[in-house]
Amino acid sequence: MKARCLLLIAALFACLVVFCGCHGSRGLNEFVIPDSFDVTRKHEITFWAKNDTNKTQTEIYRKAIADFETLYPNISVAMRLYTDYGRIYNDVITNISTNTTPNVCITYPDHIATYLTGKNTVVPLDGLLSDAAYGLGGSEVRFTSPGQSEVIGQFLNECYYDGHYYAMPFMRSTEACYINKTFVEALGYTLPDSLTWDFIWEVSEAAMAKADDGTYLLNGQNVMIPFIYKSTDNMMIQQLKQKGAGYSTDSGEVRLFNETTAELLYTIAEHAKSGAFSTFKISSYPGNFLNAGQCVFAIDSTAGASWMGTDAPLTDISGDKLVRFETAVMPIPQFDPENPQMLSQGPSVCVFNKDDPQEVMASWLFAQFLLTDGVQTAYAQTEGYIPVTLTAQNSNQYLDYLSRSGEDNSLYYYVKIEASELLLDNIGNTFITPVWNGSASLRDAAGQLIEEAVKSVRRKETIDSSYVEKLFGDVSKLYRLDQKGGQSLSTNGGGAELGALPRTAMILLMSLAAAWVCIIIYACARAIKKFLVLSQNS
């Protein structure tokens, strides 16, 4: 009898261990900063990086890795390159469930909010940032890293979520309006000191005038889309902000579907109907049309400045299609030019948690290395980015770079440098949207409203209140914003997300769990029975 009891207890204990093991595999232990970083241990860490299909950026990453590995010979960094934030996001989500996330990853704060649905997935950086030995400017760090106070506070705060810093800014950009100034003046207009939406719409409609042969008077071509916006999510978000209208609350309540949004859609649809406005998703890259003399106002990231203008160092169109014109770079249009508002965007870098705190320390040191002046100034010069530290922004190297605008059409390409200066002059006018689990979906939805309205009007549909009401409902449902908080795993490409499991899936999973419990109990009972029979026989 005693033996039976012991065996039963042993079986129950085994079950507990099994189930606890299952629970443990769902998350990692909280990261605790070790007393010291053991430089005698080898670490192989992975870095998922994003570049703008720009070889120089790739080379800067590679050089940064080589320089870092020289300083820390015990750490090797394997880089995986992406050209799209959305794909990084999707791959990270896929790898969270298998604990195979990268060590260091370029990311957007919106995405981190979703990563954090995994237990202890992303390392909170608060303690690391201020650690006297290994933190920013720490005494044991083998390179000159900026102090925490030297990281521009506004940019660092963009990485603050739910009471913690979960990332560090790597580069910052905003959007700019790249303008064919030659065309604007040919239409009889003068660029104002500050662009307004009214001005852009008016000039764009004027550019639609056609000759008797059907070509556009402005360019003599068959194609003219005067105003093209690259990221319509940004367009909607910035217009709403400028109007003081709702988008979302800090706690994740959706405010996007409101009357101001509807009014904005009516205006956008009106100009899409005339052909004066289109989007990247519907037509193509704004820069391609701008450079071919088929666009007057192209709004794109400052990080796309190298593709804008007749003499742009990067281009996707053939030389015979390029048209000569003067390019002006201005902040995005405003409803209230006295109080300009524009988005702050750009890559941040986060550190993923691992079982081994020493591995996390190795990752942290590499992430920190990306903030050193050498990396910051070099990378910022590849596009219309700006460095995120004061030390890099005020470095002689960077100031010299800015001062040489227009010296050539490559490193010192004036459009690129003017785009950077645009942001430097407007840091105080930038904003970010609230980050919460599902905010990435809301961003997608904001853009989808514009894309759908533009497509619909091109398809001869009427954009009225009943249309907008239906659109709000459809988009809300598509992105599951009609569910509380819209918690989800967004895909950058849009579409429905993984919210709560459907009831059928829950029933299936519970059935599977129940079946496994029965199997284990049955197996244990059989084993106990067999053991008892053998014991009695012996």
Place this chain on the structure above:
Amino acid sequence: MKKFLAILLALTIALAIAGCGKKADDASAKDPKSAGVMTHAEYIAAELDTKVVIETYVQAKQSWWDDKATVYTQDRDGAYFLYNMACSEADYAKLEKGTKIKVTGFKAEWSGEVEIIDATFEILSGSFIATARDVTSMLGTDTLISHQNEFVVFKGLTVESSGKNDNGDDVAFLYNWDGSGEDGSDLYFNVSVGGKTYTFTVESYLCDNTTAVYAAVKGLKIGDKIDAEGFMYWYEGPNPHITSVTAAK
């Protein structure tokens, strides 16, 4: 007797194959479109942003993600590129090469590429696999665009330099258009024919780094003579998405 039977059998098979070939050639007449379905000519004539309904056959699947599929399709008269068509993962698995589908969507153009977007589809019975059309002589001409998205072959190409590596040496291909990528990225390579040079692409969604064509392009040497098959994609001009590279015949 055995010889006679063997010859008879061979003749029967030969005639049957010939019959099949004949059937395929004038199949457009014997494989009419269903009611309400456009012919390829009608599709070409349709204005952008209008609703189109077509029947076509899957030739290659480019990608699936988030219940959207991008597919190269073709009927006996021409091709249709289906971009981000609504498609479950289970249905995507059913879209084998040759599968006949009926597609309802909107005609659109993106950077010169004419495609069908916002589409839905249903699988029909029937099968057709296109043979590659030789468009070598059309390279650099205005007629090439009339074969947009078709399965095509370019013959007798010479591999040219696509750029330089870090050592300053000419290379036969690049990862991404400017060399900024790595293994797994799109491959770009230059070829010449008739004294003109063209850029071809191995699109990594269509043919990833586990495919034969990806390996073949990575193995190219400047000066190699090759034939290349693929789909006549368009991006600001001809941008063939290559699916097969072999030594020139």
